[in-house]
Amino acid sequence: MNVTLAGFDYRRVRVADDVTLNIAVAGSGTPIVLLHGFPQTHLMWRHVATELAAHHTVLCPDLRGYGDSDKPAEAGPDTYAKRTMAADIVTAAAALGHDRFAVAGHDRGALVAFRAGLDHPATITHLACLDVLPTLDMWEVMRGADAAVGFHLYLMAQPPGLPERMITASADAFFAHFLDQWTNDPAAIPAQIRAAYLDACRAAVPSIVADYRASATIDLDHDRADRASDTRLSMPVTVLQQDWGAALGYDAAALWSGWAADLDHRTVTSGHFMAEEAPTEITAALRDLLRR
Secondary structure (H helix, E strand, O other), X not given: OOOOOOOOEEEEEEEEOOEEEEEEEEOOOOEEEEEOOOOOOHHHHHHHHHHHOOOOEEEEEOOOOOOOOOOOOOOOHHHHOHHHHHHHHHHHHHHOOOOOEEEEEEOHHHXXXXXXXXXXXXXXXXXXXXXXXXXXXXXXXXXXHHHHHHHHHHHOOOOOOHHHHHHHHOHHHHHHHHHHHOOXXXXXXXXXXXXXXXXXXXXXXXXXXXXXXXXXXXXXXXXXXXXXXXXXXXXXXXXXXXXXXXXXXXXXXXXXXXXXXXXXXXXXXXXXXXXXXXXXXXXHHHHHHHHO
C-alpha cells in the first residue's frame, strides 16, 4: 500500500554499498530528523512532521530494514547495530546538505537517535527520545512477571532461524498485537495507516528480527563501553515516556540522567504511539527542545 506524507518530497539516499534509505523531506530552516519506531515506518510522524516543516527542514527516513528502505541480509551483529543505523542517518543527512541537525526518535528510532548522540556529538545539536530506555538500562530493569510485556524482546533475541519462522507464520497477528495493545486510542492509527504498517512489517521480518537481535548483543556492548568510559550525551536532551517505571520498579528519569546532563524528562498520558495519539503535545515538546 503506497501511502506517503502529504507535501513531502521523497528521496533515495545511498548510505552504504548495499543500503539506500527512503527519506521524506519538506520544509526549510534548521534541520530535524525524525526516526520511527516498531512496528511502524516514517508515516508515524505524519502529524508532527507537517507541523514542524512550517519552520524547519524535516527529514523522515525509513530506518534500514524497515519500510521502503533497503533490508540487507544479516551478515553479522554490525549489520543492524544501532551504531551502524545511526551512521546511516548521519550519512544521509550530510548527503542532503545537513552536517548538523537535531534528531528525534521513537522506540527503535529512539535507540538509533541515542547512539547517534553518543557517537556523533559534533553533528547532533538536540536529541529527543520517545518512550524508550537506553538498551543497557532496558535489559537491566526487565525482570519478573511484569516484564512479560517485553516478550518480543526475548523472542527476537534468539539465534537466527526460529524467531523468523515463528513470526513469518503469523506476521499480521504478531505485528497487529503491538498496534492493538500499545495504544490508548485505536482511532489514532486509522485503517489505511495500519494496513501500511502491516504490509511493511510482513515484508521485513528478517531485518526487524535482526534489529532486535542486535539490541541483545552488540548494542549492549556499545552501551557498556560508553558507561565504563563515562561517555554522556552533550547536547540538550528531551525524553518523553509513559510511566512504565511504576510497574517495573525503576525511576526512568534517574536512569536517563545518568546519560544526559541537560535533560528534560516528561511523563505522558497517551499510549506508546504518542506521536500519533498526542501529536500536539509531542510537537510542542520538540519545539521546546529546539529552543534550548
